Amino acid sequence: DGGITQSPKYLFRKEGQNVTLSCEQNLNHDAMYWYRQDPGQGLRLIYYSQIVNDFQKGDIAEGYSVSREKKESFPLTVTSAQKNPTAFYLCASTPAPMDTEAFFGQGTRLTVV
Amino acid sequence: GENVEQHPSTLSVQEGDSAVIKCTYSDSASNYFPWYKQELGKGPQLIIDIRSNVGEKKDQRIAVTLNKTAKHFSLHITETQPEDSAVYFCAASTDSWGKFQFGAGTQVVVTP
Numbered sequence: 001d002g003g004i005t006q007s008p009k010y011l012f013r014k015e016g017q018n019v020t021l022s023c024e025q026n027l028n029h030d031a032m033y034w035y036r037q038d039p040g041q042g043l044r045l046i047y048y049s050q051i052v053n054d055f056q057k058g059d060i061a062e063g064y065s066v067s068r069e070k071k072e073s074f075p076l077t078v079t080s081a082q083k084n085p086t087a088f089y090l091c092a093s094t095p096a097p098m099d100t101e102a103f104f105g106q107g108t109r110l111t112v113v
Numbered sequence: 114g115e116n117v118e119q120h121p122s123t124l125s126v127q128e129g130d131s132a133v134i135k136c137t138y139s140d141s142a143s144n145y146f147p148w149y150k151q152e153l154g155k156g157p158q159l160i161i162d163i164r165s166n167v168g169e170k171k172d173q174r175i176a177v178t179l180n181k182t183a184k185h186f187s188l189h190i191t192e193t194q195p196e197d198s199a200v201y202f203c204a205a206s207t208d209s210w211g212k213f214q215f216g217a218g219t220q221v222v223v224t225p
Contacts, residue, residue, distance in 0.1 A: 004156075033212075040122070042202060042215040043157075058212075090156055101147065102213065104156030 002027045006091050006105035012113050013078070013085065021076045021108045023091035030095065032074035033102070036060060037088040046089075049074055078110060086112050115140040117205050119216025126193050126223055134219045136203035137185040143205040146179060146186050147213070151200045160201075161188070193223045 004025045013019045025032065031050050035043040045058030049068040063082025068074055078085045088109050092102040116139040126132045138146075144165040149157035163170045163177045163186065170177050174193075179186040190197055200220050204213035 006156075040217055042117075042119075042217040043213075044215075045212060048212060092156075101159050101162065104149075104158065106156050107154070 004091055004093055004103055004105035006089075006108050008108060009106065011108055011110045013110060015112055016080045018077055018079050019110065021078070021089055021091075021110070023074045023076065023105060025072050025074075025091075025093045025103075025105075027093060027095065027103060028071070029093035029103070030071070031093060032068070033092045033094075034058075034064070034066065034074070034076045035090040035092065037090055037107075043090065046076065085110055115143060115205055115207055115214040117203060117214045117216045119203050119219060121219060122217065123220045124222070126221070128193060128195060128223055128225050130193055132188075132190040132193055132197070132221055132223075134188045134201055134203070134221075135185060136187070136205075136216050137183075138205040138214075139184065140205070140207050141181075141184065142207045143184075145206040146177070147204050147206075148175075148177060148188050149202045149204065151202065151218075153199075157202060190221075193221075195223050195225055197221060198223045 007022045033048040034046040044060050046064050047066040049055035065077045088107050090107050091105040119136045147162035150160045151157040161175050161177050163179050174191045176189040200218045202218050203216040206213045
C-alpha cells in the first residue's frame with residue numbers, strides 16, 4: 001500500500017538532546033512537509049521541501065533542521081535549541097506543485113522528560 | 114500572510130442531526146480550501162475540498178460552501194453518525210505548493 005510512514009510513534013527526549021523523526025513516503029510525491037500540532041493551535045508549518053536537496057523554512061523553523069537527500073525521505077531533527085519541543089509532529093506530502101491535496105502520516109508524539 | 118479562523122472550537126450534536134463548521138480567511142488570493150478529519154492519535158485525512166471557482170460541492174453526507182465575497186467557507190455534515198466524531202480542520206492555500214494555513218480545529222462529538 002502506498003502512503004507515508006512516520007517513526008517512531010512515541011519519542012521521549014531528555015533536555016539538551018537532539019532527536020530525529022523519520023518520514024518516508026512511497027507515493028512518488030515531489031513535495032514534503034513537516035507540521036507541528038499543539039492543542040488548540042491547529043497545524044503550524046516547520047519546513048517544507050519541493051525537490052531533492054532543497055528545502056525552505058516554514059513559520060516556526062527555529063530549533064529544527066531537515067534534510068532531503070532522497071525523494072522518499074524527509075527526516076526532521078529537533079535540536080536542543082528548540083525550547084518547547086513537546087508536541088505532535090506530522091509529516092505530509094503532495095504529488096506535484098499544482099496538486100494541493102496533502103497526504104499525512106500518522107504522526108510522532110515527542111515528549112521531553 | 115493568510116490567517117484562517119475556525120468556529121466553533123467544540124461542537125456536540127445528537128446522532129442524526131446536522132453539524133456546521135465555519136471558517137473565515139483573510140487573503141483574497143486564496144484559491145484552494147480543503148477540509149481534513151483527524152481521529153485521535155492519527156494524521157489528518159482529506160474529506161472534501163473546494164476551489165475558488167466553485168460555490169458549493171457535495172459528497173454524500175458532506176458538503177462545503179464557499180463565499181468568496183465574504184471570504185468564508187463552511188463544512189456541513191448531515192445525518193451525523195458516531196463515527197463522525199473527530200477533530201475537523203479547515204485550511205486555505207494561496208499558492209500551488211500545498212503550503213496551507215490551517216484553522217485551529219473543531220472537536221465534533223456525536224452522541225447516540
